[in-house]
Amino acid sequence: MNAEIIAVGSELLTPYRIDTNSLYLTEQLNQLGAEVIFKSVVGDNQRRLVAAAQHALHRSDIVIFSGGLGPTEDDLTREAVAEALGLGLKRDPDILKRLEERFAARGWKMASNNAKQADVLEGATVLPNANGTAPGQWLSGKFDGRERIVVLLPGPPHELKALFEAEVRQQLQAKVPPAFLATRVLKVAMLGESQVDARVAPIYKRYTDVDTTILAGAGEIQLHFKTCAPTQEAAQQRVDEVAGAVEDELDDAVFSGAGESLEQIVGYWLQMRNATLAVAESCTGGLLSERITSVSGSSRYFLGGAVVYSNELKTELAGVPAEMIERHGAVSREVAAALAEGIRYRCESTLGAGITGVAGPNGGTAEKPVGLVFHAVASDSGTEVIQRNFPGDRKRIRQLATTMALDMVRRKLM
């Protein structure tokens, strides 16, 4: 079955806001076996909303609206869908009562405009909203001779998600022909997209029934595999087979086979090895620590570290000899190694990681250009240093450098 998603709200047509509900809804619809063929954003304008609803009902089996269910004059989704379908709206006394109670509970008198939130499309089922005032609505039936499902959901993401999970998913499942969908994700660090594709395209192209998508981020490639089959087992077997073959080809460049982040994987390995980590970072300015500690429970293996932006602090907090900085410069192989070793010693951790480089956009020289980064990992078996010249802006260079350091820690533990 085909689905489409219409996000309603003039604020989504400004340069400041983007509709992200559709990513969640797409994931949910795909899992149920429905394909999203169209997404659109329409402002708070009755005439345009009606036209958009009509186009959508013409081409898609399932049409989901998000937003425009609030109490203000600008909230027009109910009215527009009613007009597009040629249906009336009826004020629901139960909803109205609950709205009034909600306000009374806060000691407020409900302003009259709120009453429109109780307007329900003829024949629609009301979907209670546990997290807000505006309920959703579900309508299914024949429109213009075609079987259609229309769902109205509130715009705030936490309301939309909770409502979808509680009220919509099961109803959709009963309507969408059962599709046994299986997915797998492989994640790869520090290889280029074309490099990865050249190696794995000959493999995934053999699996014409599996849908393969390659997504490239800063320092990370994701390979998404998806297929449908007559049974769940058959679908899972197909994606596992192609993922397995791709993993064999890419070997230890694949850091995750079940959706985990690199930070999580580093955490798993540290715990598995009963090891601890401390870091000393210069050009990445705390991003390495931040990424490691973004994982809940990271205090079990991450002790902490030093952000040593000034040369004095490289000496004071990470024990890098001042004369080494003097001789080789702060951005050097030697200082990277000394940062990793110094912070390891200082924190008495199993592993120490150090990063020093030029994140730019200023501070580059002919000899040490923007993007030059030295990464080091120290352990009782010695210190490894890797030098890279990263492309891109400050943000990208910092992201790449921290991914490199995390991947070095991962490989050291494997």
Place this chain on the structure above:
Amino acid sequence: MNAEIIAVGSELLTPYRIDTNSLYLTEQLNQLGAEVIFKSVVGDNQRRLVAAAQHALHRSDIVIFSGGLGPTEDDLTREAVAEALGLGLKRDPDILKRLEERFAARGWKMASNNAKQADVLEGATVLPNANGTAPGQWLSGKFDGRERIVVLLPGPPHELKALFEAEVRQQLQAKVPPAFLATRVLKVAMLGESQVDARVAPIYKRYTDVDTTILAGAGEIQLHFKTCAPTQEAAQQRVDEVAGAVEDELDDAVFSGAGESLEQIVGYWLQMRNATLAVAESCTGGLLSERITSVSGSSRYFLGGAVVYSNELKTELAGVPAEMIERHGAVSREVAAALAEGIRYRCESTLGAGITGVAGPNGGTAEKPVGLVFHAVASDSGTEVIQRNFPGDRKRIRQLATTMALDMVRRKLM
């Protein structure tokens, strides 16, 4: 004039990718005085693309397509727009030659599918793409009796932006009736959205000719003001007037009046006061340092700091007495103050900032629940500590805590 944006590509209909080009294009179009009334995402499907193009041409003066201009079978924007407009496509020998040269320069022979990137709509102007192989196209004229502008742009954001700036903006400016648009942004830290709106709505509602949008993020509220007027000066005066009145009301809660980030503002103040900063953070795990150093040039005022996840490191790197941690717990007013004072002393900085708290989702107790954070700023005039109980998940709590600490530093310097 009305504009709409169509993003082309099946990958934009997956749960993993979102169209962000439209934010940039909207900003550009708004600046030129055109309003975006519709955005949509269509997959790589000729029939659906043709229908989408027809709907768009029917309702909007300017239709901008992004993506679908590459060499693969899935790249169908040229073909679909030609069909929707009833125009032919002609292979342009100059573009073809440049494509072949581009491949030859890399020592490759051009695969035949690349030739389709040289196909140009009848009557269209070719827009050279300095950063990729697929050129853009510009077409203006009467379609179905209506004056229309159709622009085809490549999908990769850096190609699209460079091409828009070099080739499209001026041409659009000549076509769009001059609109004198002025905008202002005020940013506010650590106040709630409803709190801000309650105070400023009575002000901005008086300016019915100014469009006011309030955007709320974690710990930051942005107030966007926008208006058009017969002259640039008149427009600017109107937004400055409402922004000024709102700023008077919110007073020093407004940290930025010209779009700067809180991190930048803290940097400005530190430089203005000829002051330096060092930080010691526990539950925020490096995020405070990361935010400060995300600003290029921050090495002028940020010395560095310590990420003291373990209690031992709170003592070792930031000089917090072990017995203080023992007595009051790591998450306490006393330890926050000691972190700020200790790191200031250790780094010999003008100001020291300290954060300790419970970021969750685990580790909370009845006495010290998830979200409890102590923030401290130490200077030669003493140490200030602020306690907060933040709502939300780990990511949000960490964001709020670092915003609070940055805002404390700002207020200390004001």
